[in-house]
Amino acid sequence: MIFIAAFLIFLTTFLLVSIAFIRFNTILVPVDSGEYTEGIIGQPIFLNPVLSENNTSDSEINRLVFASLKNIMETYVINSDKKTFMVRIKGDLKWQDNQPLTTDDIIFTIEAIQDQDTNSPLYQSWKGVKVERVSEREMKIVLPYQYAFFENILKSLKPIPKHIFSNIPFAHMKLSNYNLEPIGSGVFTFSGFSKQKDGFITSILLERNKQFSDTKSHLNKFTFKFYRTEDELIKAFNSGDIDGFALNDPKKLSSLYTPHQVSTILMSRYYAIFLNPSSNPLLKDSSIKTALNYATDKKTIADKVFNGYALPIEGPVLIGNNDWDMQHEFSIEKANQILDSAGWTLNSDGVREVKDKTSTKKLEFAITVYPAPFLIETVKILKDDWAKIGVKININTPSPSNFEENVIRTRNYDMLAFGNIYGENLDLFSFWHSSQKFYPGLNLSVYDNKNADLLMEIIRTDFDQNKQAEELKKLQSVIQNDQPAVFLYSPSYIYISTKALHGFTTDNIGLPSDRFLNINDWYVKTARILK
Numbered sequence: 001m002i003f004i005a006a007f008l009i010f011l012t013t014f015l016l017v018s019i020a021f022i023r024f025n026t027i028l029v030p031v032d033s034g035e036y037t038e039g040i041i042g043q044p045i046f047l048n049p050v051l052s053e054n055n056t057s058d059s060e061i062n063r064l065v066f067a068s069l070k071n072i073m074e075t076y077v078i079n080s081d082k083k084t085f086m087v088r089i090k091g092d093l094k095w096q097d098n099q100p101l102t103t104d105d106i107i108f109t110i111e112a113i114q115d116q117d118t119n120s121p122l123y124q125s126w127k128g129v130k131v132e133r134v135s136e137r138e139m140k141i142v143l144p145y146q147y148a149f150f151e152n153i154l155k156s157l158k159p160i161p162k163h164i165f166s167n168i169p170f171a172h173m174k175l176s177n178y179n180l181e182p183i184g185s186g187v188f189t190f191s192g193f194s195k196q197k198d199g200f201i202t203s204i205l206l207e208r209n210k211q212f213s214d215t216k217s218h219l220n221k222f223t224f225k226f227y228r229t230e231d232e233l234i235k236a237f238n239s240g241d242i243d244g245f246a247l248n249d250p251k252k253l254s255s256l257y258t259p260h261q262v263s264t265i266l267m268s269r270y271y272a273i274f275l276n277p278s279s280n281p282l283l284k285d286s287s288i289k290t291a292l293n294y295a296t297d298k299k300t301i302a303d304k305v306f307n308g309y310a311l312p313i314e315g316p317v318l319i320g321n322n323d324w325d326m327q328h329e330f331s332i333e334k335a336n337q338i339l340d341s342a343g344w345t346l347n348s349d350g351v352r353e354v355k356d357k358t359s360t361k362k363l364e365f366a367i368t369v370y371p372a373p374f375l376i377e378t379v380k381i382l383k384d385d386w387a388k389i390g391v392k393i394n395i396n397t398p399s400p401s402n403f404e405e406n407v408i409r410t411r412n413y414d415m416l417a418f419g420n421i422y423g424e425n426l427d428l429f430s431f432w433h434s435s436q437k438f439y440p441g442l443n444l445s446v447y448d449n450k451n452a453d454l455l456m457e458i459i460r461t462d463f464d465q466n467k468q469a470e471e472l473k474k475l476q477s478v479i480q481n482d483q484p485a486v487f488l489y490s491p492s493y494i495y496i497s498t499k500a501l502h503g504f505t506t507d508n509i510g511l512p513s514d515r516f517l518n519i520n521d522w523y524v525k526t527a528r529i530l531k
Contacts, residue, residue, distance in 0.1 A: 030218045030502070030503070030523035030525070030526060032216075032218050032220070033218075033220055033525050034218070034219055034220060034523065034524040034525040035219065035220060035221040035222070035223065035524070036219050036221070036222050036223070036243050036244070036501065036522065036524060037222075037223040037224075037225060037241070037242045037243050037244075038222070038223070038224055038225070038242060038243065038244050038245060039224075039225050039226075039227055039233045039236055039237065039241075039242040039244070039245040040056075040057050040060065040224055040225070040226055040227070040233075040245070040246075041226075041227055041228070041229065041230060041233060041248075042055070042056060042057040042226065043057060043200065043201055043226055044057045044058055044061055044180065044193075044201060044204065044224075044226070045057075045058055045179075046058050046174065046179045047061055047062060047065060047179055047180055047181075047182040047190070047204075048062070048160060048173070048176075048178070048179045048182065049062045049066050049158035049160065050109060050112050050113055050118060050120050050122065050160055050173070051118070051119075051120060051121075051173065051174060051179065052121075054121050056512055056513075057224075057226070059511070059512070059513045060224075060512060060513045060516070061204060061206075061224060062158060062182075062184075062513075063186075063513040063516045063519075064186055064187055064188045064206060064222060064516060064519065065182050065184035065186045065188060065189065065190055065206065066158035066159070066160070066182070066184045066185060066186045067158065067159075067184070067185040067186045067187075067212070067213065067214070068155060068156050068157060068158050069087070069089075069106070069154055069155050069156070069157045069158075069159070070155040070156065071186070071187075071212075071213055071214040072089050072090055072093055072101070072159075072185070072213050072214075073087060073088070073089055073090070073155070074088045074089055074090045074091075074137075075087075075088045076088070076154070078151070081146075082146045082461075082463060083142060083143040083144075083145065083146055084140065084141070084142050084143075085140070085141040085142075085143075085150075085151075085154060086134075086138070086139075086140055087103075087106075087138065087139050087140075087141060087154075088137055088138045089101075089102075089103060089106070089137050089138075090137075090213050091137060093185065093213055094185065094211045095161050095163075095183050095184070095185050096183045096184055096185065096189040096190065096209070097161075097183050099161065099163050100136075101159065101161070101185050102136040102137065103133055103134070103135070103136060103137060103138065103139040104133065104136070104162055105159045105160070105161055105162045106131075106139060106157070106159045107131050107133055107139060108159075108160070108162035108165070108166060109157065109158075109159045109160050109162075110126055110129065110131050110157075111131075112160070112165070112170055112173065113125075113126045114126050114127065114129070115170040117169070117170040117171035118170040118171070118173055119174075124440075125153050126153075128143070128144035129141060129142070129143055129144070130142040130144075141154070145461075146460075146461045146463075147460055147461070148459070148460055148461055148462055148463050148468065149425040149426075149427050149460065152424055152425055153425075158186075159185070161183050161185075164176075164178055164183055165178070180193065180201075181193075184209075185209070185212075185213070186209060186212065187208070187209055187212050187214070187216065187217050187519055187520060188206035188207060188208060188209055188217065188222050189206065189207055189208075189209045190204070190205075190206060191205040191206060191207045191221075192204075192205050193205065200226070201226055202225065202226060203223055203224060203225045203226065204223070204224045204226075205221065205223050206221065206222045206223070206224075207220065207221050207222075208220050208221070214520070215520040216520065217519060217520050217522070218503070218520070218521075218522060218523035218525075219522060219523065219524070225241065225242055230247070230248055230249060230252065231252075233245050234252060234255050234256065237256065237258060237260070237496065238255075238256065238257055238258045240258065243497060243498045243500070243501065243524075244495065244496060244497035244498065244501060245495075245496055246493065246494065246495055246496075246512065246515075247494040247495070247496050248374075248494075249373070249374070250306050250307040250308075250309040250492075250494060251307055253307070253494075256496065258498070259498070259499055260496055260497065260498060260499065261496075261497055261498075261499055261501070262494060262495075262496060263494070263495040263496075263497070263504055263506070264309060264492045264493075264494055265492060265493040265494075265495065265506055265507060265508065265509055265515070266311075266318075266490075266492065266493075266507065266508045266509070267421075267490070267491070267492065267493040267508075267509050267510070267511075267512075268318055268421060268422050268423055268424065268509070268510045268511075269318075269419055269420065269421035269422075269490060269491070270313055270316060270318060270419060270420060270487065270488070270489070270490045271375065271378070271417070271418065271419040271488050271489055271490075271491070272316075272417075272418070272419070272420075272485040272486060272487045272488055273292075273367065273379075273382070273415050273416070273417055273485060273486040273488065274415065274416040274417075274418060274444040274445045274484070274485045275289065275414075275415055275445055275483075275484055275485055275486070276411060276413055276414055276415065276416065276444075276445060276446055277445075277446065278411065278446045279411065279412070279413060279414050280365060280414040282361065282363070282365075283365075283414065283415075285342070286483065287338050287339065287341070287342040288339070288342075288363065289483040289486075290335075290338055290483065291335040291336075291338045291339050291389055291391075292335070292386065292391065292486055293328075293483060293486055294329065294330065294331050294332070294334045294335035294338065295330075295331075295332055295335040295385050295386050295388065295389045295391070296330065296382065296385065296386075296486050296488070297330040297381075297385060298312035298313075298328055298330070298487075298488060298489060299312050299328075299330070300330075300381075301378055301381055301382075301488060301489065302488075302489045304377075304381065305374050305377050305378055305381075305489075306374065306489070306491055306492075309491065309492045309494060310489040310490060310491040310492060311489060311490045311491075311492070312328060312488070312489050313487045313488065313489060313490050314328055314480055314487055315476045315479055315480045315487055316420065316428055316431065316432065316476070316479060316485075316487065317426065317428070317472050317473075317475065317476040318490055332385070332388050332389060335389040336388075336389050336390075339352055339363075339389060339390065344363060344390065346390050347362075349392075350387070350390060351363060351364060351390055351391075351392045352389075352390035352391065362392070363390060363391045363392065364391075364392040364393075364394070365391070365392070365393055365394070365414040365415055366393075366394045366395075366396050366413065366414045366415070367379050367382075367383075367393055367394070367395055367396065367413075367414070367415040367416070367417055368396045368397075368398065368407055368412075368413035368414075368415070368416050368417070369395060369396065369397050369416075369417040370400065370403060370417065370418050370419075371397045371398070371399070371400050371403075374491075375417045375418075375419075376395075376397065378417065378488065379393070379395055379417050380395070382486075383395065396413075408439065408442075408444070409439040410439075411437075411438065411439075411444075411446060416444055418444060420442065420444075421510075421511070422510070423510035423511050424510035424511075424514075425510075426459070426468075426472055427456075427459070427460060428456055428459075428475065429456045429457075429460060430442050430443075431443060431444075432445075432447050432452060432456065432479065432484075433452075433453055433456050433457075434447065434448040434449070434450075434453050435453075444485075445484035445485050447479075447482070447484040449478060449479075449482055451478055452475060452478045452479060452482075455471050455474055455475040455478065456475065458471055459471045459472060459475065493509060493512065493515070495515060500524045501522060501523075501524060502522070502523050502524070502526070503518065503521035503522045503523050504518075504521075504522060505518060505521065506518060
């Protein structure tokens with residue numbers, strides 16, 4: 001018995017020492033193997049980066065299937081005029097079908113974007129840009145004017161294969177079968193898709209591109225599965241059908257019972273109540289705008305609507321933790337005092353009004369809301385809070401199918417609950433410059449300030465990032481002082497994955513598809529090696 005006990009003690013000690021030795025003398029490293037399945041709400045339409053910018057599902061798949069110029073460029077030089085770019089791409093680049101990828105493909109892609117028959121959402125970014133072939137690996141790009149953010153646009157361009165699309169008229173490009181069976185050059189190659197009899201695409205399978213010109217993926221396969229609702233997505237995760245997905249509604253975190261990890265990422269987007277004084281002149285009144293801002297409890301709204309997964313904001317420029325924002329003060333009392341001092345009195349219905357000899361003006365406005373559940377909930381909270389200062393709100397929720405045509409295009413609203421996303425470029429021109437007051441511009445408050453216009457124009461042509469940051473700070477201050485909108489919050493991008501996923505380290509993104517910026521670092525299998 002003594003011998004057996006001693007042997008067991010020895011064996012236990014040996015195992016513990018061995019485990020300690022292995023732990024302290026080896027490290028876990030990724031293994032180039034394994035599969036990952038991500039769930040998406042929606043459907044792919046155009047797996048073609050020339051056509052797909054407006055559809056989230058397309059953009060995310062294209063991010064993996066098509067290489068960007070950032071991946072395939074060897075060098076690029078910006079000439080002293082700040083308008084000319086000399087680009088040289090890597091040698092021996094291949095498409096998925098083993099055809100060579102050259103500057104001819106890049107030039108063809110730019111020409112396709114610039115042709116109005118293509119109706120590419122990238123048209124404005126490349127309008128007026130001239131491109132010239134120097135050789136199979138070199139090209140010259142000339143801008144019509146200096147633009148400090150064009151470098152990012154250039155790097156993010158995803159070429160499409162000329163040998164596939166050159167015989168198709170640009171007006172018919174959308175009809176090509178290759179828009180759902182793409183020939184790409186990215187980190188993954190298209191392998192196939194599955195669909196139901198009603199045409200609903202259920203999955204798209206990608207495989208590691210062994211010829212990818214940049215760092216290759218650790219994952220062998222990457223599958224996208226498509227769902228109609230977020231509840232279906234959560235059910236699929238809980239049942240193990242998918243390994244990860246983006247969660248839109250943080251309140252549904254409690255519905256996840258499978259072991260998981262939550263990645264919270266800052267994203268360059270914000271939501272606001274855009275005020276339209278051209279529709280209702282009362283919204284020019286600074287006392288009314290100031291009162292509305294005082295009566296908006298931004299932190300409570302962010303906490304209630306997003307369970308705290310949103311950052312309250314005071315302006316359109318989002319930098320890090322929003323250090324540039326003025327400190328917001330929520331005070332129903334101050335809001336009422338401002339309106340009292342401005343001569344607005346409460347009528348028998350509890351609505352403030354001002355009477356003169358010929359008419360009665362009331363603080364009654366209609367808020368048009370894009371019919372997203374979180375925006376509708378936000379406006380309902382605002383309606384109750386603003387009623388406390390004598391402002392009556394009527395909520396209008398048009399159909400999402402014709403929202404752009406009937407609302408954004410016409411600017412037919414007093415107030416608009418909507419959001420802006422500007423990606424990695426801190427270029428507010430299309431959202432706030434006076435030249436963008438009408439469609440297709442996105443100046444939703446019909447904002448007009450010459451100082452703000454000048455700052456936006458300077459920012460676009462200033463290549464010094466330190467000076468650019470100072471100009472952005474000044475622009476933020478000008479817009480905050482004018483109060484053309486009641487700025488609300490910037491929601492976090494929430495990514496849910498199984499605990500098997502490693503390498504997902506993105507902290508800040510401009511677009512949802514930017515979560516794949518470090519896709520080459522993702523892995524699900526590991527091995528131990530000696531240090």
